């Protein structure tokens with residue numbers, strides 16, 4: 001995971017703490033909707049989960065290091 005310096009204040013997705021301007025943070029993509037919309041669809045004989053979405057979230061340095 002490569003850390004970047006933020007140019008604006010962000011909130012850590014994991015611990016909800018504030019990432020101050022100039023602090024290091026990392027971006028991670030998480031999957032949304034998988035558990036809520038657990039319906040599956042048959043496509044070409046394969047089961048595909050619908051309403052599957054990936055969104056990028058900001059995480060602070062501490063959370064990224066303590067996996």
Ligand SMILES: [Zn+2]
Pocket residue numbers: 012013014015016017059060061062063064
């Ligand atoms: Zn955090």
